[in-house]
Amino acid sequence: MDLGIRGKTALVCAASKGLGRGCAFSLAREGVNLVITARGREVLEKTAQEIRSATNVRVTTVVGDITTDEGRRAALAACPAPDILVNNAGGPPTGDFRDWDRATWIKALDANMLTPIELIKATVDGMIARKFGRIVNITSTSVKAPIPALGLSNGARTGLTGFIAGLARQTAKHNVTINNLLPGSFLTDRTRQTIAGFAKAAGLTEDQAAAERLKTIPAGRLGDPAEFGEACAYLCSAQASYVTGQNFLIDGGAYPGTF
Numbered sequence: 001m002d003l004g005i006r007g008k009t010a011l012v013c014a015a016s017k018g019l020g021r022g023c024a025f026s027l028a029r030e031g032v033n034l035v036i037t038a039r040g041r042e043v044l045e046k047t048a049q050e051i052r053s054a055t056n057v058r059v060t061t062v063v064g065d066i067t068t069d070e071g072r073r074a075a076l077a078a079c080p081a082p083d084i085l086v087n088n089a090g091g092p093p094t095g096d097f098r099d100w101d102r103a104t105w106i107k108a109l110d111a112n113m114l115t116p117i118e119l120i121k122a123t124v125d126g127m128i129a130r131k132f133g134r135i136v137n138i139t140s141t142s143v144k145a146p147i148p149a150l151g152l153s154n155g156a157r158t159g160l161t162g163f164i165a166g167l168a169r170q171t172a173k174h175n176v177t178i179n180n181l182l183p184g185s186f187l188t189d190r191t192r193q194t195i196a197g198f199a200k201a202a203g204l205t206e207d208q209a210a211a212e213r214l215k216t217i218p219a220g221r222l223g224d225p226a227e228f229g230e231a232c233a234y235l236c237s238a239q240a241s242y243v244t245g246q247n248f249l250i251d252g253g254a255y256p257g258t259f
């Protein structure tokens with residue numbers, strides 16, 4: 001299926017690795033020109049070069065921390081009028097809420113709630129004026145089924161989800177959709193780190209901890225960031241203009257509910 005977005009421009013945040021990279025690659029394969037961001041130059045440039053060689057689209061890189069004013073300003077200066085915005089940033093640390101002070105909470109809220117809202121605020125009116133916009137926020141299964149050690153994620157991302165639920169209904173009539181993608185366990189650096197952390201805490205080897213994780217996933221495997229990217233590209237397609245305000249789990253069946 002041709003997704004009808006060839007020649008559009010996407011700002012994909014935190015895209016040098018993992019899920020953001022998967023989204024950038026899938027959009028590029030549909031002919032979307034990219035502005036991609038990350039904190040480290042080396043890996044970002046390598047990813048940009050791989051995307052250019054594989055797809056021939058234009059890829060611009062912006063080095064910076066997207067959770068800061070400065071990082072967002074740099075991203076928006078390179079891409080002031082995106083047709084597609086993929087919001088992403090690193091996830092918060094695990095821990096016990098008794099140890100988190102106000103500054104820790106503000107950092108998590110900045111990264112996983114307020115940064116996407118700021119970027120949407122800066123770009124959505126242009127999308128409305130141009131009568132096309134696709135916004136995808138990478139959140140987590142933690143908004144549907146809280147993860148005990150990830151209280152910062154449970155809280156910050158659910159706040160974002162509530163805000164998006166309201167806004168998405170206001171932009172839909174202008175062909176501007178806003179949806180959230182909820183990853184389960186994908187094979188990325190972040191997952192490798194959480195499995196290593198679990199192994200240490202439970203006194204297991206990393207292989208044993210990974211085997212424990214797989215037992216919770218009906219698909220019997222971790223997800224591939226490339227398949228996450230394909231779902232993102234669909235939500236950004238011309239065909240998906242009637243899909244908005246939704247929360248899509250991509251988790252190999254791990255969430256156990258009927259709905």
Ligand code: NAD
Nearest residue numbers: 014016017018019038065066090091140185186188189190
């Ligand atoms: P990852 O660590 O593999 O990759 C993160 C990418 O984001 C890297 O390119 C990194 O350079 C970039 N990045 C991180 N913080 C940034 C910042 N402040 N500014 C700019 N770039 C930044 O992570 P991932 O697994 O792809 O996860 C992406 C998001 O999805 C995270 O918020 C994570 O918590 C969430 N998530 C991931 C999974 C999973 O299974 N991988 C599951 C649930 C939620």
